[in-house]
Amino acid sequence: MSGAPRSRVGWGWALLAALLTLTGSGCGGYRLGPSNGVSARGQSVYVQPFLNDTLQPGLEDNLTHAMRIGLQREGTYRLGSRGDCDIVLE
Helix, strand or coil: CCCCCHHHHHHHHHHHHHHHHHHHHCCCCCCCCCCCCCCCCCEEEEECCCCCCCCCCCHHHHHHHHHHHHHHHHCCEEECCCCCCCEEEC
């Protein structure tokens, strides 16, 4: 015989099959691209500078910059200028 009892060999194959099944099914519903159904970079967005009604100076610049960076990173929309954009974020 090969040295390993039959019951251990059977459990090893069952464990391997279970791991492969769980690993393979984890990505079954994954889809590439934007999650909202809009084609990537199909629409443009203009981020209007925010108004600062707080006592913290420079907050409006930081918030506007963070929104633009977030939109670029997410990738669904492209940044546009005020005159020729599809969406205006105020």
